[in-house]
Amino acid sequence: MAVRAKSSGVQPAAQPVSKVFGAPPQKAKRAPGIRPGLFYLAFAALFGTNVLTLVGFLMAPDIAALLNGQNNVVVSAYEDRIAQLRVEVDRLHSRQFAQAGDINLQLQELTQQQEVLLEQHQLVKQLAAKAAELGIETAAADPTTDDDVAPLAAIAPVTATGDLAEVSASMANMMDDSRMALAALSVSATESTDTILDVLGGLGIKPNMPDGLTDAVGGPYQPPVDGSDSSGIVDDANDVYLALARFKAARGAIDLAPIHKPMDSLSRISSTFGNRKDPFTGGRAFHAGLDFPAPKGTTVLSAGYGKVTFVGEKSGYGNLVEVTHLTGLVTRYGHLSAFLVKEGQVVNTGTPIAKVGSTGRSTGPHLHFEVRRKDVAVDPGKYLAAGKRLAHFLGA
Template identity: 60%
Template sequence: MRNQPSFARSGSAPSVSPAARCAGIRPALFYTMFAGLLVANALTATGFLLAPDISRLYNGQTEQVIEAYEDRIAQLRVEVDRLHSRSFAQAGDINLQLQELSQQQEVLVEQHQLVQVLVDKAGELGIDTAALPSVAPSDDLAEGRPTVSSGNDNIDATAQALDQMMGETQTAMTAISEAATARTNGIVSELSGIGIAVDLPAGDMDGMGGPLLPPQDGQPDQPLVDDANAVMTALIRYKAARDTLNGAPVHMPLSGQFRQSSGFGNRTDPFSGGRAFHAGLDFAAPNGSLVSAAADGVVTFVGTMSGYGNVVEVTHASGLVTRYGHLSGFLSTVGQAVRTGTPIAKVGSTGRSTGPHLHFEVRRNNAAIDPSNFLKAGKRLLALLG
């Protein structure tokens, strides 16, 4: 009976079987490897991949399972490293694209500023152009936030928006150049038809030079500069044509209520009833109506002339002289510089006249020429220039 307890004590050690020991180790090993999978950011995929191995682990194939886990963990690490490398490469490409977009936007800002100067100049000359697209500061792109006026955040959309705006600035310049050229040609054509030459600048605004060197790779072309210079040349030519037009007596000297009562050339004289030459156009209008200068010029005569009554004469830059007769009063003095539309006198019926009207003449080399050709040209030019 005494040996029985010692047998019990000695037999107590083998009471924990090897299977029980393995059962105590297996959960720790499992959770350790599971935590490693969490670090690798592949918990779900790895769980699916390792499901057969877990089953084999419970079947007692411990060493084979551990080796399989180590192999798979190594493979996962390689895959993660590869993905990280790809991500870094993509980030590098994105940064490069952002830098390119930033540089492109800076160029666009410069182009926009240059074109805006041309638009303002065209506006001063009466050429209306559409508003240019706005450009966001290039700092937004440099900081990795590609932003343009369209509000696109996607790089491809941003690049497309930049290309679109560059196209719009080019379209704006083309529109300005075409409008200025068309108006210049119209002015030259009309004024040439009435004997007024337009002095347009030729090549004095196109000075360039430098040694002849071969082109270099990587150096930017200057199409915008060339286009901008072409537009500026067109505007300069248009301004010269406009200056000539301002001095051409093609504008009606009356406004309000009036009618043409007599034309230029031979007519039946209202006093004698016989045939007589009429040196200008008569416009019947209420007494006291304002008479305006038909073009820019200088008043060279204020007084009376036989048959004309009260007269004002204006000499223009083209050498032409406009004469305004039968006036009831003067609103200008000799030597006064006047602009088109400046009031210079009032309608009357002085001199050889049957009633209130304005006698309007255009004279070249002290000889009267038909004013109707000038006024008709003025109407066509008004339609052209708006």
């Protein structure tokens, strides 16, 4: 039972209430917060969502299969898929390697073609230079400089088949140009040779020509091999070699034949070959040569390569020099005032052999020039005309 304090005008300070033993507990006031019902409801919803997610996960085919004991089947399927991917990757790599290999092979072929092209280039230059030495000039055979053939390493990097094809086509064109140059040399040399042979043949001079070079072939028999034909540039070069050899022989025949001027200047002919009025008798007489008036002491030259077979005086000729040539022809130089050679001496075309005079049956200083075949006089005018026509082959 609580004891009440006497009331007074002044409120006493609050005193702690003592708990009376056996009295019922007083209810405390509830603090504000989340109600337990809402908490349990949220927990139940989250739990249900997790359960549904787990059930959906377990319902997945592959996972369900794994959980149902089908591990080997699923693993095998994945391994097969991975193996297929690897095969595809390997196939792509193989294609790249094959393409790279094709490019490398084509580059090797281009390098080999370039080596052949360089050899052809040098061959054309050598043959063109040789032809120029012999007096054969042709614009188509004008050798290019070494800079015109660039090494393959100097070509821009080749990255595509189209680039390779373009480079290969360029090399093929250069090879064709080389073959055209060789063909031009062969044609020019052959035409020059034919001209020389025609002119000399008209005089009865037939030089020995190296025709046998074309027959010099041989070797043991072997079965044919595909892609190993040796025709082409080699045959073209051989044709040029033979054409140049023939031209050289024909050109040499020009130098040997007695068709060159017996004096530096033949400005006038005072008497021609054949029948004429004799200067001493006034009647008709045969003149066996050509007379070239010239001052006494003018140098007389050999009309061709040969051997001096007579030096002395002969009736009608006065002082005479006689040269026998390899062609069998003989040239005579009459009415001389002095001799510059001796019998047995070998002379070349243009070698000084005597001096102009007026000895023998002569009316004044001049050179009597005579050509004889088998001891029969022939017209020297034809030989001198042939020499004039062929002079450009000797650079004269």
